[in-house]
Structures are given as C-alpha cells and as structure tokens.
Amino acid sequence: MKIRIIFTILFSLALLWLGGYFWFLNELSVNYPNIEQKTDAIVVLTGGPNRLKVAVQLLEDDYGEKLYISGVDEKVTRDELLNLLGSSKELADCCIESGNQATDTLGNAIETMAWVTKNKIKSLRVVTSLAHMPRAMVEFKRFMPEIIFIEHPVGILQLKNMSYFRLSQEYSKYIISLFRARILDKIYSDIP
Numbered sequence: 001m002k003i004r005i006i007f008t009i010l011f012s013l014a015l016l017w018l019g020g021y022f023w024f025l026n027e028l029s030v031n032y033p034n035i036e037q038k039t040d041a042i043v044v045l046t047g048g049p050n051r052l053k054v055a056v057q058l059l060e061d062d063y064g065e066k067l068y069i070s071g072v073d074e075k076v077t078r079d080e081l082l083n084l085l086g087s088s089k090e091l092a093d094c095c096i097e098s099g100n101q102a103t104d105t106l107g108n109a110i111e112t113m114a115w116v117t118k119n120k121i122k123s124l125r126v127v128t129s130l131a132h133m134p135r136a137m138v139e140f141k142r143f144m145p146e147i148i149f150i151e152h153p154v155g156i157l158q159l160k161n162m163s164y165f166r167l168s169q170e171y172s173k174y175i176i177s178l179f180r181a182r183i184l185d186k187i188y189s190d191i192p
Contacts, residue, residue, distance in 0.1 A: 109139035
C-alpha cells in the first residue's frame with residue numbers, strides 16, 4: 001500500500017513538472033522584446049552568444065542612458081571588454097560600466113541591485129538569452145521589487161534547433177528560483 005502511495009505521489013509530481021515544462025516552452029515561444037519603451041538603463045547578463053552585441057546596440061539606439069554588464073570574468077580587463085564591445089570610446093567612458101562579482105543568476109541580481117541603487121535607476125531593460133529570461137526576472141524582481149523591468153530576450157525559440165535537455169535544465173532552475181523567491185523568502189520574513 002505504501003509503495004502505491006509513493007508511486008502515485010511521484011507520478012503526480014512528474015506530471016506536474018511535465019505540464020509546467022510545456023507551459024514554460026509556450027511562454028518562451030511568445031516572449032518577444034519590447035522595442036517601444038525606453039528605460040533609464042540596460043543590464044546585460046554575460047554568458048551567452050550575442051547578448052553583449054544586442055545590449056550595446058540598444059545603448060547606441062538610446063533605449064537606455066547607461067549600460068551595466070553583470071558577471072564579467074574578473075580576468076577580463078576593462079580595455080579587453082570595451083574592445084570586445086566595439087563601441088566608441090566616448091560612449092564607453094560615459095555610459096558603460098561592469099561588475100565582476102556575479103557568478104550566477106542570483107549573483108547577477110545582487111550585483112545589479114547595488115549598481116541600480118548607486119545610480120538611482122527606476123527602470124531597467126534586462127538583456128539575456130530567451131531561455132534564461134524567466135529565471136533572471138524572478139531573481140531581479142525578488143531583489144528589486146520597486147524597479148520597472150523591460151525584458152529583452154536574445155534569440156528565438158526554434159523547434160528544429162532546440163535542445164530539450166538544456167531547456168528542461170533551465171526550467172528546473174526556474175522552478176528552484178520560484179521556490180526560493182516565494183516559499184523560502186516568506187518563511188524567512190516571518191521569523192522574528
């Protein structure tokens with residue numbers, strides 16, 4: 001009898017995870033960049049192809065007044081980073097800053113929060129990969145609930161090129177971020 005109950009619970013959890021995974025894929029398929037609204041600043045999370053290029057182009061096109069690059073490897077010098085970006089020296093000097101403390105999405109949110117506070121930013125365009133965007137937004141909204149965020153995902157969901165395994169890993173990380181943001185933060189806030 002106990003084995004049957006355990007099997008039923010595990011099977012129900014697997015169905016719940018699978019249903020959520022299909023919802024996640026559907027959400028990714030309809031997530032397009034908002035190119036109408038400008039923000040005070042742009043933040044790009046390092047780690048994927050084309051993110052930096054897209055972020056610099058947004059800055060050059062006046063979608064934000066400043067660009068913050070979160071999660072730069074500490075071995076990369078500012079000159080190397082600016083050379084990689086290919087932006088003008090004037091733009092780089094006035095408007096591009098970076099941080100090298102973040103090593104994961106949670107770290108990106110904390111590092112960006114410090115920069116946002118220091119610069120009195122009220123609205124922020126977040127540039128990261130399409131699959132990473134939901135998890136990034138959970139963490140950013142968790143640490144900066146008063147900020148207005150505009151999502152700017154890089155890439156589109158193409159069924160023929162999709163890595164379902166990689167997307168399932170990202171979905172599982174997204175669930176963990178949601179759990180941490182909704183459940184654990186609530187528990188810790190109730191502790192006197």
